[in-house]
Amino acid sequence: ADLRRRLVRGLSWMPGLAIVGQYGRAVVAPAYAPDEPGLADLVALTLQDMFADGIFRELYERWFPGDSPPACENWPGAATATLERVDVVARGPNTIAAIQTRGRLQVAMVANQPPFAYLDAAGQPAGYEVHLVRLMADRWLGERTAVDFVPVTLEEGLRLVAGGGADLLIGAVVHTREAELEVDFGLTTYVAGVGLMVRAGTPLGGIAGLEGQTVAAVAGSDGADVLWQVAQTAQVSLVILAKASLEEAIAALEAGEVVAVVGERADLLGPAYATPGVGVTADRLTRVPLAFALPPGDSAFRDLVNLTLQAMGREGLLAAVYGEWFDDDPPQLPPWPGxxxxxxRIVLAP
Structure with missing residues (x-):
């Protein structure tokens, strides 16, 4: 028994042997200088491209025959990074110093994204991500109310965070390739993607349960295209009924005109909470990561966010908060040892 990387090396010296069993996990990844968002983007997007075109699997299997390569999170979008286009940041923001001076977190919030971030009936910030931020404030500053939430549009929030005008951006922010080139991101806190809304108690049982059924979709939406492709791959025959809006699609579901509504989970969850007798299944026809957007080029603050999320994960706090808002399991955070x-904690300036 030994570390896997040393055992693999031994295979080249003693043909005929094999590695059996896996009793622990340690993540191995490229390391590069901190506060270099352009280089980080270049490395991350290049690795994702290598996963997509099969080059990574080919290289992995050449060096680790019989072993399955690790999974790679896939950020949606079409943006690319090249060495010639890497932006050089002369000096990134010092977010922690700014928090120390003001004694509070400044959080931009896309406020119309229930159950992730929204204003409740009293006009107060609420939601899964709001809850997480308050817990971070409690851990860092000793007071969970030491947060100022600023309602913004997604575009406004990205500009604020990119310019150092906000410490974080929350509100079901999709970690896309395009956004990665503008800001940094924390670890994934929710896996969204195309999902299905059904009436409570509907025994759907996955894509196979849609055989011969009618499903509503907003006309021209990505959800309809994804469902059609998945159904064809699974050899499931179904009918997709186009509706002019999500509200009309949900009305068709309530009336029994369709068995399900297909759409982005982040768009379906809010109406599902507000509509008695319906819910969103755990099925994900695509997987789209949601994460906190952070100021670019500030590795110290990104580390603080990610290490705090991991600590909350180890303590079971992340799963407990997640379970207050969702019925499925939270995303698995990467297991960094140590x-x-x-x-x-953040020590306030005198």
Missing amino acids: EPAYPL
Whole structure:
């Protein structure tokens, strides 16, 4: 028994042997200088492209025959990064210093994204991501109310975070390739994607349960195209009924005209909470990562966010908060071994 990387090396010396069993996990990844968002984007997007075109699998199987390559998170979008186009950041923001000076978090919030981030009946910020941010404020500053939430549109929020005008952007922000080139992101806190809304108690049982059924979709939406492709691959015959709006599609579901509504989970969850007798299944026809957007080129703050999320994951706190808002399991955070080299707190300036 030994570390896997050393055992693999031994296979080249002693043909005929094999590695059996896997009793622990340690993540291995390229390391590069901090506060270099352009280089980080170049490395990450290039690796994703290598996964997509099969080059990574080919290289992995050449060096680790019989072993399955690790999974790679796939950010949606079409943006690319090249060495010639890498932006050089002379000096990134010091987000932690800004928080130390003001004594509070400044959080931009896309406020019309229930159950992730929204204003409740009293006009107060609420939602899964709001809850997470308050817990971070409690851990960092000793007070969960030490947060100022600023309602914004997605475009406004990205500009604020990119310019250092906000510490984080929340509100079901999709970690796309395009956004990655503008800002940094924390670890994935929710896996969205195309999903299905059904009446409560409907025994759907996955895509196979749609055989011979009618499903509503908003006309021209990506959900309809994704469902059609998945159904064809699974050899499932179904009918997609186009509706002019999500409200009309849900009305058709309530009336029994269709067995399900297909659409982006982030768009379906809010109406599902507000509509008695319907819910969103755990099925994901696509997988789209949602994460906190962070100021670019500030590795120290990104580390603080990610290490705090991991600490909350180990303590079971992340799963507990997730379970208050969703019925499925939270995303699996990467298992970085070891303990943080410093306390996950922010000491205020005198």
